[in-house]
Amino acid sequence: MVNSTILRVSDLNVAARARDGSMMPIVSDISFSIELGKVLALIGESGSGKTTISLAAMGYARPGCVITGGEVDLAGTSILSLDFPARRKLRGSDISYVAQSAAASFNAALRLGLQVTETPIIKGLMSAARAHEKAVSLYRELDLPDPETIGQRYPHQVSGGQLQRLMAAMAMICDPKLLILDEPTTALDVTTQIEVLHAFKKLIRERQTSAIYVSHDLAVVAQIADHILVLKDGQIVEYGDAEQIVHAPRETYTRELLAAAHVLPKTIPTKKPVPQAARHQPLLKVGNVTAAFGAKSEFIALKDVNLELAEARTLGIIGESGSGKTTLGRVICGLKAPLTGQVTLDGQVLAPSIRQRDCDQLRSIQFAFQMAETALNPRHTVGKILGRPLQFYFNLSGEETARRVGELLELVEMPASFARRLPRELSGGQRQRVNLARALAAEPRMVICDEITSALDTIVAKAILHLLDDLQKRLKVAYVFISHDISTVAQISHDIAVMRNGVIVASGPTADILKPPHHEYTELLLSSVPEMRTDWLDDVANSRVNTLKAAQ
Amino acid sequence: MSNAEPAGLRRLASELTPTAIVCLTIIALAAFIAIFAPAIAPYDEGTILTNESFASPGNGMLLGSDYLGRDIASRLGFGIRTTLSVALAISVIAFLIGSAFGFFAAIMGGWTDTVVSRTVDALISFPAIMIALIVVSSLGSSFLVLIVTVAVIDSTRVYRVARALGMDIVVQDYIEAARVRGEGTGWIIWHELLPNALGPLAAEFGIRFTYAILFVSALSFLGLGVQPPHSDLGLMVKENMQGLLYGSFSPLYPALAIAMVTVSTNILVDWYLKSTDANLPEEL
Numbered sequence: 001m002v003n004s005t006i007l008r009v010s011d012l013n014v015a016a017r018a019r020d021g022s023m024m025p026i027v028s029d030i031s032f033s034i035e036l037g038k039v040l041a042l043i044g045e046s047g048s049g050k051t052t053i054s055l056a057a058m059g060y061a062r063p064g065c066v067i068t069g070g071e072v073d074l075a076g077t078s079i080l081s082l083d084f085p086a087r088r089k090l091r092g093s094d095i096s097y098v099a100q101s102a103a104a105s106f107n108a109a110l111r112l113g114l115q116v117t118e119t120p121i122i123k124g125l126m127s128a129a130r131a132h133e134k135a136v137s138l139y140r141e142l143d144l145p146d147p148e149t150i151g152q153r154y155p156h157q158v159s160g161g162q163l164q165r166l167m168a169a170m171a172m173i174c175d176p177k178l179l180i181l182d183e184p185t186t187a188l189d190v191t192t193q194i195e196v197l198h199a200f201k202k203l204i205r206e207r208q209t210s211a212i213y214v215s216h217d218l219a220v221v222a223q224i225a226d227h228i229l230v231l232k233d234g235q236i237v238e239y240g241d242a243e244q245i246v247h248a249p250r251e252t253y254t255r256e257l258l259a260a261a262h263v264l265p266k267t268i269p270t271k272k273p274v275p276q277a278a279r280h281q282p283l284l285k286v287g288n289v290t291a292a293f294g295a296k297s298e299f300i301a302l303k304d305v306n307l308e309l310a311e312a313r314t315l316g317i318i319g320e321s322g323s324g325k326t327t328l329g330r331v332i333c334g335l336k337a338p339l340t341g342q343v344t345l346d347g348q349v350l351a352p353s354i355r356q357r358d359c360d361q362l363r364s365i366q367f368a369f370q371m372a373e374t375a376l377n378p379r380h381t382v383g384k385i386l387g388r389p390l391q392f393y394f395n396l397s398g399e400e401t402a403r404r405v406g407e408l409l410e411l412v413e414m415p416a417s418f419a420r421r422l423p424r425e426l427s428g429g430q431r432q433r434v435n436l437a438r439a440l441a442a443e444p445r446m447v448i449c450d451e452i453t454s455a456l457d458t459i460v461a462k463a464i465l466h467l468l469d470d471l472q473k474r475l476k477v478a479y480v481f482i483s484h485d486i487s488t489v490a491q492i493s494h495d496i497a498v499m500r501n502g503v504i505v506a507s508g509p510t511a512d513i514l515k516p517p518h519h520e521y522t523e524l525l526l527s528s529v530p531e532m533r534t535d536w537l538d539d540v541a542n543s544r545v546n547t548l549k550a551a552q
Numbered sequence: 553m554s555n556a557e558p559a560g561l562r563r564l565a566s567e568l569t570p571t572a573i574v575c576l577t578i579i580a581l582a583a584f585i586a587i588f589a590p591a592i593a594p595y596d597e598g599t600i601l602t603n604e605s606f607a608s609p610g611n612g613m614l615l616g617s618d619y620l621g622r623d624i625a626s627r628l629g630f631g632i633r634t635t636l637s638v639a640l641a642i643s644v645i646a647f648l649i650g651s652a653f654g655f656f657a658a659i660m661g662g663w664t665d666t667v668v669s670r671t672v673d674a675l676i677s678f679p680a681i682m683i684a685l686i687v688v689s690s691l692g693s694s695f696l697v698l699i700v701t702v703a704v705i706d707s708t709r710v711y712r713v714a715r716a717l718g719m720d721i722v723v724q725d726y727i728e729a730a731r732v733r734g735e736g737t738g739w740i741i742w743h744e745l746l747p748n749a750l751g752p753l754a755a756e757f758g759i760r761f762t763y764a765i766l767f768v769s770a771l772s773f774l775g776l777g778v779q780p781p782h783s784d785l786g787l788m789v790k791e792n793m794q795g796l797l798y799g800s801f802s803p804l805y806p807a808l809a810i811a812m813v814t815v816s817t818n819i820l821v822d823w824y825l826k827s828t829d830a831n832l833p834e835e836l
Contacts, residue, residue: 333732334732335728335731335732354731354732354734357734359734362732362733362734366732367728367729367732369725369728369729370725371725374724374725374726375725375726375728375729376726377724377726377744377747377748378748379747379748380743380747388733388743389733392733392734392735438729442733
């Protein structure tokens with residue numbers, strides 16, 4: 001083939017129009033090209049412009065944004081010189097897009113098959129029967145269960161990973177020249193992520209489709225991309241082939257990204273195990289707790305859970321979505337009453353619900369929420385957010401409160417002047433620091449951290465982990481650190497408990513849990529964390545197929 | 553919040569469109585007349601100046617006389633005063649009742665919510681004008697009965713809006729955070745919920761206020777609202793209706809006043825919603 005370049009983007013500029021009409025550049029001078037059947041990954045933190053670029057490749061700019069310059073050439077067609085109806089004609093058939101949240105992209109009231117085959121039918125490219133046939137063959141290629149009948153189901157009847165693959169089927173049904181995948185596995189559990197990644201990779205390889213893969217996770221990208229474009233603040237930091245970026249990065253920023261990626265460190269820097277003396281009188285004890293939801297408590301969320309947390313230590317709780325880890329946190333702090341069993345703090349049995357706990361008990365256990373965006377009232381200033389617990393628990397005067405708020409901000413490494421700001425005037429990392437500072441304002445014995453680093457960029461998350469560690473040393477506070485990410489938990493915890501379907505399947509000191517022999521589920525979790533090499537996915541896929549065969 | 557508010561107002565001021573300025577002027581003028589009617593009206597609302605019905609403008613009567621020979625301009629001033637103050641009182645009471653119950657139901661959920669909501673549904677299922685007619689005609693028409701009756705009817709509509717707004721807010725983590733801290737329901741409603749519901753509620757207040765004007769005017773027109781010799785815009789329309797037969801404009805002035813105030817309020821609410829909505833993505 002003489003010209004196998006599918007997409008060529010040159011000197012692309014996109015800007016946002018400010019309220020006064022002035023233009024603020026979002027991405028500047030981006031150039032890259034994609035060959036037939038190759039995958040280019042766009043990688044960067046939030047706000048680096050990766051989604052903006054991938055949308056611009058379809059000739060689309062989000063409301064408020066304008067493509068101010070550059071060329072986008074798709075297999076000989078200059079997209080930006082086309083008018084809007086002509087661009088729309090290309091979308092869905094020549095270029096297609098897979099969004100981050102498949103759950104939000106499907107219409108819950110329509111059958112899946114109807115939605116997957118919609119594009120070719122309304123564009124008049126295929127008959128309904130032909131589109132259905134095509135869909136079934138795609139389902140099969142994507143390893144979906146019951147390919148003949150899965151189209152009859154509704155979105156809520158399939159799992160998150162399956163939905164994401166159905167979304168891919170929808171995108172691939174017109175045999176697009178270019179497929180754009182925007183963080184397609186970010187919202188999935190690690191074990192599901194592997195299945196989806198594997199299915200995508202197989203599909204792209206077999207169909208010889210070119211693709212843009214947008215992600216913040218270098219280890220994931222390394223599995224699927226041929227070339228990687230590293231972005232920061234709308235500009236190209238480094239552009240090279242995947243092997244080179246992963247093994248021989250040239251730029252400092254790329255190295256930082258690599259260092260912060262969610263991979264298990266080769267030698268696990270486990271913390272010193274808790275001495276026996278400290279174990280003797282645990283700070284927190286969860287004894288035989290069972291909790292359930294539903295009118296008749298028919299959905300069991302926790303089954304006979306036993307845990308202990310020693311003073312000034314960290315207990316990590318790992319599990320996938322639906323494992324009951326968040327419910328456990330809510331039972332400990334009294335937001336959810338257990339069906340049976342009890343929680344003891346310092347040998348004192350805690351009442352099942354918040355209303356019955358006394359002020360000192362409430363103060364001792366604090367909760368830090370996952371999403372700092374929603375955990376901070378958008379109408380309260382940082383000063384009010386941090387000041388309220390001080391007044392509530394310690395009845396401080398206005399002056400003392402202001403002084404203490406300043407100290408708290410300093411504690412989480414933020415300037416005291418931030419007390420006057422509103423949450424929306426802070427960055428994601430800063431909000432999470434304020435969220436943490438609010439929990440610490442109560443001078444608690446322990447803080448329950450529910451996925452507090454999961455929504456953050458890897459580099460920011462790393463800084464928060466350092467801060468947690470530092471605070472523990474200074475304030476002697478204990479943490480229950482809940483996360484789905486085993487690599488994060490491993491770095492911070494003294495002890496680990498692995499949860500699945502409401503049951504603790506393994507628990508013990510971090511080093512013991514991570515050292516073989518593991519419980520089979522721990523093994524599955526550990527082996528599902530992507531490694532920073534390009535052939536990891538294929539290895540894992542092969543070994544799982546072999547295990548399956550052996551089992552049969 | 554204290555330092556966020558002026559910035560918000562300043563931003564709103566910078567968004568003023570010509571239409572919004574006209575509407576604001578009309579409302580300011582109406583408010584001025586309502587407040588200072590006793591001072592600026594040449595005559596009292598009940599004084600009969602001439603025995604000529606529907607006299608043409610002149611003889612110190614700017615808009616002529618009404619069916620009893622009273623000064624229309626003066627009565628219009630007092631009418632605006634009565635109608636606006638009654639409507640305002642109704643709206644304020646309706647909002648206090650409606651949003652208190654609405655937020656409470658949203659935050660408690662479960663049984664409390666079901667009981668309150670079904671009760672409100674039952675009230676809503678009666679046509680508003682019917683309830684008002686029955687209550688006012690059986691209790692007798694006074695300002696107190698009128699205001700309380702219409703406010704209670706209106707509060708059911710406010711309840712719906714407040715509950716829906718509250719439902720969206722109570723699922724936010726910051727409400728959960730306040731609960732974990734051990735805060736009481738009252739504090740959570742006042743400090744966490746209310747500030748976030750204020751914008752949409754303010755817009756709803758504008759709409760409800762215009763409905764209250766129309767509702768009171770309609771009741772007065774039917775003879776069950778404000779009683780003579782007090783003046784009210786709806787009442788004035790009714791009293792002077794036959795003037796149309798004699799070529800008098802007298803019923804048109806109060807009608808025009810009702811239209812101008814309600815339409816202006818509606819346009820202002822639309823403008824407010826549009827300009828605050830456009831302000832939303834200020835994180836960009």
